[in-house]
Structure formats: structure tokens, C-alpha cells
Amino acid sequence: MPIISHKDTSDEVKDAAVARVREELGEWLHPRWNTKWNILRWLQAEFHRRVVICGRNYKEYLLSIADPECLPVKYGGTMPDEDVVRSPCPVPKAYYWKPPPGYPKPEQLHKITIPPAVDQTPNLHQFTGKTRCIDFKIEPWTTMGIFTTNDSDVQFWLYYAAERSDLEVEGVTELALPTATLTSVPAMDFFDYVAERGGYYQIRMKNHSTWFKNAHIKIRVYDQNKEEIPILNSDEKWIKISQDTPTDIRLEDWAKDNPNNPLNQKKSREELSNQG
DSSP: OEEEOSSOOOHHHHHHHHHHHHHHHGGGOOHHHHHHHHHHHHSOHHHHTTEEEOOTTHHHHHHHHSOGGGSBGGGTSSBOHHHHOOOOOOOOGGGSOOOOTTOOOGGGSEEEEEOOOBOOSSSTTOOBOEEEEEEEEEOTTEEEEEEEEESSOEEEEEEEESSGGGTTOTTTSEEEEEEEEEOOOSSOEEEEEEEOSOEEEEEEEEEOSOSSSOEEEEEEEEOTTSOBOOOTTTTSTTEEOOOOOOSOOOOHHHHHHOTTSHHHHHHHHHHHHHHO
């Protein structure tokens, strides 16, 4: 079993542990476990020094790096198991997150799959992640209401260009919204953006947090009239369009409270004219 140690383990100890595991399990190791081990060995040296693979005598190893009074009886220590080892209780369904009124359900959002990040730097926490882009054609003074939910941390940008062909041209495309990190939480995010200029907008999503598995973000974009703004490149194989269309989207609240909403701006101009 893998044990996270607070002490650095020398390369000699690490190699000895590997040899012991291979000696004990040898012929029982399935090829897929060899593959996983090769992936594990690929991780940074700093991570290697903090992971120890123990055999059957893991309790003896734990006692060599920790005092018995710091470990539960289950792991060879003297602390009562009931004080520290507890079975997790299920979260009552009453505490589950539920979409507010007027929000779509998670399964009604379009699913974007982003491949895992690729480590290309000496720092364990820096990754060159994969990016997916979805394009929209937007009329001037459109308020974009963006619903998202994601299972991994995803970086998020919004870019603008007058022509769609310019969205990928560096120096021509403009950053409409600065970088934001959408954290993985069991809820749905909502934010809005007023597109003052008509043209093409591109949402870029980057997976920079997962090593071995895909990240998924679900998204759907509406305008202030509760009409969905279609994804122009929805035929991409990494986009799964939901066929379940929400029928009770309520955008009146955010449209009414947002001072940048064109309807509110028109109302404000009328109010100023009446006051004058």
C-alpha cells in the first residue's frame, strides 16, 4: 500500500522497496499494473522521495517513522481506532446542491471533454494543459448568460474577433474576459458578460489540473431574451450536445439587476432624459 511519508526516503530505500514488491508479487503482476508502475515512475523525483510502497510489513515501516501514540491500533499504534478511524456517513440528501429556480439541470448542459495536462516543466505543479475552444456569433449589445459546471479545475477565457477566421490569429484576437479558474465544486456557476461589439466570441477552456484523466466542463450560453446562443463548432467530436432543452430558464433577475444590460441602459437613459 502507498504510504505518504513526512520524511524524505533515500533512493536506496526506494529501490529496495521496489525490489521487494516485485519479488513478492512478481509473476502475479498483471501487465496493466506494470503499465501503471511505469506511469508512477514517470512522476517527478520530488514526488518519488515522498511515496513509499510497502509490502505486508507496512506496520513495521510506519512504526519506524512515527511514534506508536501517533498511530491507530489498525496501523500498529496505540491510539483507539474509534477515535481516529471512522466510517464516513453519507451526506443527507437534504444537503445536496440543487439548481436555483430558473437554472438548467446539469444534464441539460453541453459536455466538453478536455484531455489531461502534460507535465513539461521541472516543477511538479506546472503543467502544459490541453485546450478546447467553442465559438459563438454575437450581435452587438448582447448579454451572454453563461452556465457552467465542471468535475476538475479548468482555466477559462473569453476572446473576441470581428471575423471568425481571426479568432486563432495572435495579435488580432482580443481578450474580452481575463483568465478565470473554474473550481471543481458540486454546484453550477453562472456569470454574464455584455458583448458591446458584434462579431465572434470564443470561450477557451484549459485542463491544467489532471494528470491522467480527462477533465469535463458542461456549459450552455443564453442571451437576455432567454434564447440559447448556439455553438458554431458543435460538430466537434469532443463536444456532446445535450438534447434535453431547458424550458424554464429565468433570466429576468440577472437581466434586471445587471446595470450593463442593454435594457437597463436604455431605461437609465430614458430616466436621465425625463429628469432633464
